[in-house]
Amino acid sequence: MSICMIGGGGFIGSHLCEKLMAETSHKAVVVDVSSEKINHLLGESHPWSSRIEFHHMNIKNDSRLETLIKASDLTINLAAICTPADYNTRPLDTIFSNFIDAIPVIKYCTDNNKRLIHFSTCEVYGKTIGSFLPHEFRKDPKYYMLKEDVSPCIFGPVEKQRWSYACAKQMTDRLIYAEHAENGLKFTIVRPYNWIGPRMDFIPGVDGPCDGVPRVLACFSNNLLRGEPLKLVDGGRSQRTFLYVKDAIEAVLLMIDNPERANGQIFNVGNPDNEVSVKELAELMIQVYAKVASVPASSLSTLDVSSEEFYGKGYDDSDRRIPDMTIITRQLGWKPKTPLNKLLDDTLQYQHQTYSNAIKKVLSKPSN
Ligand code: NAD
Ligand code: UDP
Secondary structure, X not given: OEEEEEOXXXXXXXXXXXXXXXXXXXXXXXXXXXXXXXXHHOOOOOOOHHHEEEEEOOHHHOOXXXXXXXXXXXXXXXXXXXXXXXXXXXXXXXXXXXXXXXXXXXXXXXXXXXXXXXXXXXXXXXXXXXXXXXXXXXXXXXXXXXXXXXXXXXXXXXXXXXXXXHHHHHHHHHHHHHHHHHHOOOEEEEEEOOEEOOOOOOOEOOOEOOOOOOOHHHHHHHHHHHOOOEEEEHHHOOEEEOEEHHHHXXXXXXXXXXXXXXXXXXXXXXXXXXXXXXXXXXXXXHHHHHHHHOOOHHHOOEEEEOHHXXXXXXXXXXXXXXXXXXXXXXXXXXXXXXXXXXXXXXXXHHHHHHHHHHHHHHHHOOOO
């Protein structure tokens, strides 16, 4: 199968490319503005070199996109601005990237009768019903469990621009669904729940801008590598379920290889057993990193910061995200495997090996 992977040079795309090259005979036609995270897979020396090609392309303004989609059996759309620090500070780019730029991709798939696997987000559910109820009612799963075919989508007001991403993603989900209903588009929508692992985002000042704010795994990794306190936004009380990206990619491969079971479906893809508050995540990362880097855990700490101070005006948060797994278990028989401790151990070993020398160099430079 030839797979056109738009945004395939990013975090998830890089893991999917690795899996496709190592364990399948599929061909990957990768479209992205950067190949940095997949450079290790490109080049003539690999046994799979004839099965992967990289097209340096911005999908906003490149007429070659339709030709690539037309020539492929399947399109996977991963392209997005998907770091929360951008949602309230670059709301126009966020909305264009997650909605407007996806429109031609969807249209080319419909017009050419091509299958589409589109990456949505668990954030389309927004806040839980429970977050609006008195504490004694919140314990009932029906007030916090997120179900693809049942749960409402609850966003904050328009001036809370945090929701520009979720709202744009949801509009794209609805457009895909409408193309399916009216024009027969064969689609699968994936809703990732905080997939994390090696190569996620960037370390500010090393392989990303000094003032850039990546997602929480990279923020906390950066703090740990520099020996700075881990910053807990509004006390770190929000809860998340974390899924190891390598488990997640197995789910995506099942979708690729089982169109009869995946077409027409929206899948939550997460690990309900790996739920922690952000504060608990920070404490766990401190314990794991102390072992990995052989430093005393007592030298590492956390610091409470307000969301306005950290993200600026217009930030808001999802309180809790627990995926209901009924649909993905029924359709694909997929279950996550890796507990949080193990996935943080693997990931922080990678972060330490990849970045600790670079950080030492940055820290040894005199500041102006
Ligand atoms: P990522 O930022 O690492 O990957 C996105 C890739 O898209 C990047 O390589 C980027 O260069 C590329 N891209 C963006 N705009 C482009 C354009 N105009 N033209 C060409 N390439 C472009 O993010 P990721 O974590 O790999 O996420 C992939 C998808 O999964 C996104 O749609 C994201 O919204 C969704 N998602 C991911 C998570 C997660 O847990 N990682 C959670 C929810 C949703
Ligand atoms: N967060 C934090 N400190 C940081 C970065 C993020 O406390 O340095 C919090 C953020 O406010 C949110 C959670 O961690 O509650 C997860 O943030 P992430 O950026 O990974 O994305 P999200 O899950 O919100 O989409």
